[in-house]
Amino acid sequence: MDVDPDGFVAKIKLIKSGAVLKIDQEFLETVVPAFGRDVRVLNGRHVGVEGVLEALDHATFMAKIKIIKPVERQNDRVFVNVDHFSKIYKSKK
DSSP, rough: EEEESSSSEEEEOOOOTTTEEEEEGGGOOOHHHHHHHEEEEOTTTTOOOOEEEEETTTTTTTTEEEEESSSSTTOOHHHHHGGGGEOOOOOOO
């Protein structure tokens, strides 16, 4: 997924067809992955960190993530806004 320079449009490539769609943020919404799912931090101080979603504070919209990668930080916990991370897609092949 790429983001246009204006920062408000995402280019999304469909897995099966390979088609690329441009979607304005107006048509997107945040969906929080299930607890125990692998996630990757996409924005902010912990960008690039991979971990497991452990908890979510509904009042502050902050999630607790147990770090898996990088290995140097493995098992540390970080708190990240729900808009700053996404589940990691794993192919079922």
